[in-house]
Amino acid sequence: PSLAANMALSSDPQFKKLVEWHKGNSSKLVLRQLFEADKDRFQKFSLTLNSDHGDILLDYSKNLVTEEVMKMLMELAKSRGVESARERMFSGEKINFTENRAVLHIALRNRSNMPILVDGKDVVPEVNKVLDKMKHFCQRVRSGEWKGYTGKAITDVVNIGIGGSDLGPLMVTEALKPYSKGGPRVWFVSNIDGTHVAKTLAELKPDTTLFIIASKTFTTQETITNAETAKEWFLHAANDPSAVAKHFVALSTNAPKVKDFGIDPENMFEFWDWVGGRYSLWSAIGLSIALHIGFDNFESLLSGAHWMDNHFHTAPLEKNMPVLLAMLGIWYINCYGCETHALLPYDQYMHRFAAYFQQGDMESNGKYITKKGSRVNYNTGPIVWGEPGTNGQHAFYQLIHQGTRMIPCDFLIPVQTQHPIRNGLHHKILLANFLAQTEALMKGKTADEARKELQAAGLSGDALEKLLPHKVFEGNRPTNSIMFTKLNPFTLGAIIAMYEHKIFVQGVVWDINSYDQWGVELGKQLAKKIEPELGSDAPVTSHDSSTNGLINFIKKHRA
Numbered sequence: 001p002s003l004a005a006n007m008a009l010s011s012d013p014q015f016k017k018l019v020e021w022h023k024g025n026s027s028k029l030v031l032r033q034l035f036e037a038d039k040d041r042f043q044k045f046s047l048t049l050n051s052d053h054g055d056i057l058l059d060y061s062k063n064l065v066t067e068e069v070m071k072m073l074m075e076l077a078k079s080r081g082v083e084s085a086r087e088r089m090f091s092g093e094k095i096n097f098t099e100n101r102a103v104l105h106i107a108l109r110n111r112s113n114m115p116i117l118v119d120g121k122d123v124v125p126e127v128n129k130v131l132d133k134m135k136h137f138c139q140r141v142r143s144g145e146w147k148g149y150t151g152k153a154i155t156d157v158v159n160i161g162i163g164g165s166d167l168g169p170l171m172v173t174e175a176l177k178p179y180s181k182g183g184p185r186v187w188f189v190s191n192i193d194g195t196h197v198a199k200t201l202a203e204l205k206p207d208t209t210l211f212i213i214a215s216k217t218f219t220t221q222e223t224i225t226n227a228e229t230a231k232e233w234f235l236h237a238a239n240d241p242s243a244v245a246k247h248f249v250a251l252s253t254n255a256p257k258v259k260d261f262g263i264d265p266e267n268m269f270e271f272w273d274w275v276g277g278r279y280s281l282w283s284a285i286g287l288s289i290a291l292h293i294g295f296d297n298f299e300s301l302l303s304g305a306h307w308m309d310n311h312f313h314t315a316p317l318e319k320n321m322p323v324l325l326a327m328l329g330i331w332y333i334n335c336y337g338c339e340t341h342a343l344l345p346y347d348q349y350m351h352r353f354a355a356y357f358q359q360g361d362m363e364s365n366g367k368y369i370t371k372k373g374s375r376v377n378y379n380t381g382p383i384v385w386g387e388p389g390t391n392g393q394h395a396f397y398q399l400i401h402q403g404t405r406m407i408p409c410d411f412l413i414p415v416q417t418q419h420p421i422r423n424g425l426h427h428k429i430l431l432a433n434f435l436a437q438t439e440a441l442m443k444g445k446t447a448d449e450a451r452k453e454l455q456a457a458g459l460s461g462d463a464l465e466k467l468l469p470h471k472v473f474e475g476n477r478p479t480n481s482i483m484f485t486k487l488n489p490f491t492l493g494a495i496i497a498m499y500e501h502k503i504f505v506q507g508v509v510w511d512i513n514s515y516d517q518w519g520v521e522l523g524k525q526l527a528k529k530i531e532p533e534l535g536s537d538a539p540v541t542s543h544d545s546s547t548n549g550l551i552n553f554i555k556k557h558r559a
Contacts (some may be wrong), residue, residue: 008370009511010377010418014079023334029064031442031476033537045070047321049494051307053300056494058321062335062442063328063478072326074317077204077509078459082323085508090313092118092274096515097371101517102274104294105500106309108282109302109493118274129215130269130284137249137269137287138295141210142183149243150207150314158187158200159288160230161214162222163252163520164188164277169288171356172281174222175349175492178418179293184210186292189230197229206237211248214285216277218250218257218327227261230443251284273499278359279500297489304493312501322501325410325480329502330509332408332478333379341388346413346434347487351411355385357499364503366516371511380510389413390433399440400474409479411438413497416486434481444475 009015035041046063077083088095092102095208107116107123115122140146144153159169162372171181187204189197211230215223227248234247243261250258250435258268269284282302283288290298306319332338341361343354365381389397389411400407413434450471456462459497484491507514516547533540533551540551 008374008377009509012070012076012079012169014076018069018331019335020448021069021072022331024078024433026064028336029066029476031062031064031478032444033443034066035061036195047319047324049311049321050493051304051305051487051490053490054483056321056491056498057269057481057483058324059325059481059483060328062438063331063480064476065331069331070136070318070557073331074323076330077317077327077505080509080511082317082505085504086313088117089504092116092123092240092428094275095502095515096500098513098516098518099273101515103276104274104277105276106306106537107283108271108275109305109308109309109497111299111303123272123479130271134284134287134290134298135295136267137267138290138298139293141293146210146554147246148209149238149240149246152208154184154210156182156187156204156289157210157212157291158189158204158230159214160189160223160226161212161285162190162220163250164280164361165214165216165220165223165285167278167287167352167359168281169186169358171350171352172286172289172492172496173292174352174491175347175487176273176289176293176297176301177349179297179489183292183294186288189226189289189480190222192225193230194229197226201230201233205308206234206247209234209247212285212288213248213258213261213263214251216271216275216280218252218254218255218261221527224261229385231262239248242449249287251287253339270444277517278363279494293489300489301493304490305497306493307490308494308501322498323505325498325502326505326509328478329408329506331380332406333382336406337379338382338406338408339379340385340405340407341404342407343384344389344392344409344411345351345386345413346389346430348388348420349487350412351388354384358384360384360499361503362519364520365507365510365512367510367514369512371513376510376512380512381506384489389437390430392435393437397437400477408475410482411479412482412484414487414491415485418487438481439475440475440478441477442475444473444477445471447472 014031042059042061044067046057048055048057089103090106092104097101102118104116104123107127110116110124113124116124124157137208141154146154148154159166166188173186183324187200213223213227229243232249235241243266244262245267246261250263251269252258253270253273255265255268259265269287271280271283271285275283278365286298293510312320312322312472320339329341342345343357344351361384368376370376400409410435420427454467454471459467479517504514534554537555539555540548
């Protein structure tokens with residue numbers, strides 16, 4: 001790595017250069033003018049990747065950048081050691097240094113079977129062994145060969161897990177719903193709130209339901225509590241503990257605990273400590289995906305991710321999709337002071353996409369301590385949010401267009417729809433809205449343009465002048481457009497992997513560990529302490545006055 005990679009970001013000469021340039025020149029970056037001045041702007045600031053399963057286009061020309069800015073951003077990536085960090089990840093080094101673990105979601109989808117070593121041992125054969133086990137299990141369940149305790153086939157699969165054991169499979173099974181023909185229905189229970197499990201069980205029949213208990217440690221409080229509730233419900237009908245083995249399987253690394261629960265170790269699908277929760281849908285954690293869409297489609301999802309891994313691993317930085325997205329984010333977060341990033345998929349099937357990367361990004365880069373153990377003096381991970389278009393247009397886009405904050409947005413859309421109803425009319429309108437929004441955010445509307453419109457609508461004099469300022473749009477709001485041929489398993493895999501690597505690159509620039517999540521721990525510890533205090537009716541005085549007051553309100557008002 002370069003010498004600068006050992007320095008704090010704020011001392012890195014490349015970063016200082018970028019910040020200085022921004023101070024002196026950012027007011028001159030007017031997108032409307034940049035487009036008028038350069039007819040080839042789209043050519044210069046876009047990148048297309050071609051695959052046998054469709055193409056992906058990243059158009060980043062509507063960003064507040066010039067060739068000079070992009071060059072500085074790429075120099076910064078080099079100076080922060082992005083290339084050597086990438087090499088370390090791909091070669092199985094323990095880049096999750098607080099937990100002393102390798103970070104190898106790339107090994108889970110390593111379709112070329114190139115050896116990947118952890119502590120000198122190739123992990124690829126183990127990965128393939130579990131995938132093979134998943135494949136045979138999926139075939140048995142989907143074909144009806146796997147029978148429940150009354151001899152009936154499985155019609156419904158319930159994934160019980162939370163966080164990384166829930167968000168990925170939920171997002172992907174929703175996104176790939178059109179590929180689920182011939183598969184069981186899937187349900188997801190995550191929240192400890194009893195409503196979640198109660199509502200789900202009310203829809204199901206015990207003798208045709210399969211439960212997947214997804215917990216790396218098999219000690220996650222929410223998951224194990226929900227799993228025990230499901231088992232109780234199941235045994236109430238089956239009345240035979242040996243029937244549990246036909247209706248419960250586990251995704252875990254803890255075989256003894258799985259066995260204690262009553263699950264046949266044969267029906268435990270393992271993964272490894274080098275798989276982080278929020279990067280685990282590619283592993284056994286994706287079993288609900290494979291059951292729902294079939295193993296062939298699940299393999300295609302992995303292949304798309306592997307294809308993006310290869311692109312990320314080999315493409316030069318300035319032609320590298322995850323790197324471009326990451327460095328544009330650095331530009332907005334660390335030079336413009338942007339606090340948030342919006343993900344806006346124009347595809348109803350992708351309605352959980354923003355929620356998925358809310359965890360992917362915020363749990364990875366929501367850190368303020370660097371590798372050296374000191375506090376950062378710059379901003380790190382942004383707040384990630386979003387909803388599908390066009391719904392968002394009628395909800396929060398107002399603030400993106402005319403609010404006081406700059407919100408960089410990623411707009412995503414498939415060129416081909418899964419449902420070309422009414423001769424493709426719906427999709428044509430959707431595409432038109434997608435294109436109109438990014439153009440409007442870029443161009444805005446000048447006072448002159450607004451005045452002409454109001455005059456054409458018959459306004460003049462005082463009435464016109466009063467309304468005019470409200471009709472003006474500053475524009476110059478940055479967006480990326482990410483277009484792909486069709487939302488199929490391969491393309492979805494590629495897009496997810498693209499954002500995973502974007503998050504990795506930003507973590508390297510900020511010098512933080514993107515692969516631990518100590519922020520999850522403190523609340524867990526305190527909840528364990530508080531839970532027994534809710535048992536008695538005696539008022540509590542052991543906490544701060546706020547927590548005491550809240551506990552005592554609960555005690556006074558419970559039934």
